[in-house]
Amino acid sequence: MSDSEKKAFILDTMLGELARWLRLLGYDTLYSRVYTDSQILKIAERTGRIVVTRDRGLYIRARKRGLRAVYITGDTIVERLAELAIKVGISLRPDPSRSRCPRCNAPLVVVRDKEKVRGRVPPRSFEAHDVFYVCPRCGMVYWEGSHWKNIRRIAKEAEELARSAGEAGRSRGAHRGRG
Numbered sequence: 001m002s003d004s005e006k007k008a009f010i011l012d013t014m015l016g017e018l019a020r021w022l023r024l025l026g027y028d029t030l031y032s033r034v035y036t037d038s039q040i041l042k043i044a045e046r047t048g049r050i051v052v053t054r055d056r057g058l059y060i061r062a063r064k065r066g067l068r069a070v071y072i073t074g075d076t077i078v079e080r081l082a083e084l085a086i087k088v089g090i091s092l093r094p095d096p097s098r099s100r101c102p103r104c105n106a107p108l109v110v111v112r113d114k115e116k117v118r119g120r121v122p123p124r125s126f127e128a129h130d131v132f133y134v135c136p137r138c139g140m141v142y143w144e145g146s147h148w149k150n151i152r153r154i155a156k157e158a159e160e161l162a163r164s165a166g167e168a169g170r171s172r173g174a175h176r177g178r179g
């Protein structure tokens with residue numbers, strides 16, 4: 001069982017961008033703008049998901065119920081990904097063949113016969129790529145376009161931040177403060 005299959009998350013309504021990132025990194029991640037705190041706790045209890053929140057009150061409620069929870073303090077996506085890497089040990093190596101749909105969380109299907117996606121992607125992208133990733137649930141089609149450079153850069157920055165924060169934390173015996 002790979003790491004991304006073991007860890008599953010549920011995020012609070014403030015963490016939409018982080019939800020898309022976790023799915024991209026292959027983690028089963030529930031997120032909805034309409035979840036209430038009570039719903040989040042109930043779902044986490046029922047499914048064993050890790051609650052990820054920016055809301056200190058929700059974090060405390062989750063911990064009181066004995067749930068695994070992460071309180072996110074960082075403001076940028078790089079800081080937030082690094083926090084999750086430190087506190088939960090997520091892997092920060094994006095690989096589209098292991099990604100889930102950022103929009104709906106279904107595992108993506110790799111399509112190598114690109115005729116299957118003709119007409120569903122812009123002509124220029126169709127010509128430029130041979131491998132596509134299709135969401136079996138919502139039908140979205142993805143490919144490793146130029147934005148993947150950005151995705152890899154952000155993931156690398158987060159990995160470096162997690163590493164340096166982890167080292168600083170170990171030598172101080174305390175967790176890094178807000179930067």
Ligand SMILES: [Zn+2]
Pocket residue numbers: 101102103104105106135136137138139140
């Ligand atoms: Zn989808």
